[in-house]
Amino acid sequence: MKIIVTHFAPDVDAITSVWLLKRFLPEWKEAEVRFVPAGKSFENQIVDSDPDILHVDTGMGQLDHHQTDEDTCAAKLTLDFIFKNKSAVNKKKKGTAGNDAPMERLVEVVNDIDHFREVYFPNPMSDYYDFGLVAIFDGWKLIFSDEPLKIVELGLLTLDGIYKNFQNKVWAENEIDKKGIEFKTKWGKGIALETVNDEVIRIAQRTGFTVAVRKDPKKDYVRIKSLPQSEADLTACYNIFRKLDKEATWFLHSSRKMILNGSIKNPESKPTKLTLREIVNVLKNE
Structure with missing residues (x-):
């Protein structure tokens, strides 16, 4: 059984990391999601010592970013992990990160959010932002404060929709450019x-x-x-x-x-x- 570990009260970065693993690595599709206090590891194990357990946004391992001041986040590290994993499985596939522009753009937004850059968005006090992903996730954390798995499940569905829209957006941009x-x-x-x-x-x-x-x-x-x-x-x-x-x-x-x-x-x-x-x-x- 494979296990994805993240922290309690999962945020946009943590949930996006779980979503990436479950949606784009087939062997992790049915993985269980477990929760630990932020910074901790599953059952106090050494992080990344078990190939069937991945820690995201916690544990100071390969898919956590809190041990560095680099401009990155768990979702960016997870995306790189996925591309490397797919490349290792199929060495004939050309390119790595350039294979999915919608996914890359989605993750870049998550990185900005995780570094609190939304405070610099145009008119940051506008109520329009309260219809956005950050506000929705924050609301769920208030409603389902004792149900982190519920928050993740809702988040996965939401990210499915966002990713589909990113795909549509990139396609539309190309259509305008070409046609x-x-x-x-x-x-x-x-x-x-x-x-x-x-x-x-x-x-x-x-x-x-x-x-x-x-x-x-x-x-x-x-x-x-x-x-x-x-x-x-x-x-x-x-x-x-x-x-x-x-x-x-x-x-x-x-x-x-x-x-x-x-x-x-x-x-x-x-x-x-x-x-x-x-x-x-x-x-x-x-």
Whole structure:
């Protein structure tokens, strides 16, 4: 039986380390999670003396960082351990840490959190941060103060979702870079692309595009969004689209900043037959 050991009241770093081992090293998937006082080892054993027991964020072993002042954390050490382990199993696999950019980016955020750098985030007192991972984990520690395993189990599921979103984000960034068609509108610069990844809309807006267009190449649905505080008014474009494709289902949001054609929320909606270029031409010339 394999055992993963971490400290009581597990934090983001400790739980992420457990998550990495259980999700990305198959032989540790069913490992039991045990808890010790911070800095201690399981049953006072010599840390790393048993290959079936891994200590993370405690014990001063290979997956703990409290014995050094380096800019690292247990999750970073665990990620390196995983890459080295996989490389040893399959020496033909090219690369190491470059194999999973989403995972690396996730762990870098954990490292910043573990070194308390969130106090330097923009507007650190904003209530938005209380919807974030640190706040959620802190809340669980208050609710389940005597149930560290419950906190870990909830944390593993949460990190599954975060990792999936990181994968989607990296994919969206690549889609924009490779497929994005940039154009100008009277409200500012726009970008359009065909992809099944809806995250491209959000990424485009976060990177300065006033208007973002996505056409789903499989369902032909179209989403057009402009920045909420921009001067864009998509009403005229909406009316043109309705004339060009009368059979399609078009929806203009009450803000006049968004046009939707088709949605998984409305399975009865009809996708447009307009091409991406035709849609862009309307937005450019209006």
